[in-house]
Ligand SMILES: O=C([O-])C(=O)C[C@H](O)[C@@H](O)C(=O)[O-]
């Protein structure tokens with residue numbers, strides 16, 4: 001029987017998801033962060049799920065794109081990207097704008113479009129997989145591993161309401177947090193979000209982790225907050241314990257200088273976040289590992305393309321993560337399963353998210369997420385949970401609809417502004 005996979009409906013549901021008070025160089029996470037859940041429905045009644053950033057500038061691009069999808073085949077992914085190219089981005093959304101204090105790298109109209117289209121691509125792949133009885137990884141060429149490894153994403157943090165983690169503001173607190181991550185999820189590699197305290201305090205925290213977990217892969221990521229000189233000092237202090245240093249300094253020339261002088265591998269989710277940025281960064285030797293974020297790279301197939309380019313240049317590849325729910329974790333896991341040259345544990349914020357829109361949360365076993373062989377992404381939407389989180393979004397007066405870590409910080413530190421870089 002031939003199935004009718006024409007898209008007949010696209011539903012967009014913005015939500016606000018609880019997030020603990022995690023610190024980064026820009027400020028602190030809001031108590032609620034915006035996400036967007038996309039559902040694509042086909043004529044034969046199959047529904048596909050996708051998820052992406054939910055801030056206003058993304059939401060305003062989703063409606064025109066959704067309208068263009070109705071009547072297309074769910075398998076027409078190339079057509080989907082063509083349609084996304086036509087979506088007009090208001091210049092004020094990109095001119096002189098930094099995304100979340102610059103944490104996500106350059107802000108361009110294309111990147112905004114790709115962050116939106118990625119959710120539609122994932123939803124179409126989910127629907128197509130369900131219709132064909134195939135997992136998404138099969139649509140992407142097949143899995144090369146049965147489980148995908150993730151790292152514990154450690155943060156300096158304050159204590160929050162309904163938060164079982166407690167504060168972590170010094171080396172002992174970070175080690176305690178790392179122990180909780182290993183006990184709860186079995187992670188064996190650790191990334192510390194830095195750029196929060198003066199570098200010597202963060203060096204001490206990484207050394208404390210190295211002493212507590214000898215031989216385990218460690219990373220430190222100050223989101224470009226350091227000068228070249230500071231980066232070189234930190235690299236020298238930590239060279240024997242780091243798997244890589246992530247975005248120590250801002251911009252390709254600074255990263256290239258740190259890489260050349262330190263010899264410590266550098267990873268990035270800031271200076272290479274678009275295909276256009278690859279050539280300069282790779283030819284200058286600025287990065288040794290690119291952390292793909294399938295949202296802003298434009299989906300799962302673009303992530304595979306990025307991985308192929310990295311392989312051609314002898315550059316490693318892994319995955320970046322922002323606050324996200326289970327749909328995105330399932331999508332990350334499906335694509336990561338297909339990338340032969342993925343040799344570093346991927347980042348995921350998921351353990352920090354106490355809420356989800358799925359009937360069953362995804363689980364980490366030994367720090368890994370099993371690659372689902374169920375049709376599509378292998379996840380199911382819990383409509384009550386979705387409605388609850390959407391109602392929170394509707395009830396919000398605008399305070400949390402756009403993630404702003406500096407504004408969240410000002411609630412307790414009224415004079416806070418996003419620090420200029422280099423901060424140290
Ligand atoms: O690896 C990274 O740079 C990030 O995950 C950026 C994020 O925005 C992270 O710093 C955060 O959520 O605080």
Ligand SMILES: [Mg+2]
Pocket residue numbers: 221223246247268269270320
């Ligand atoms: Mg990073």
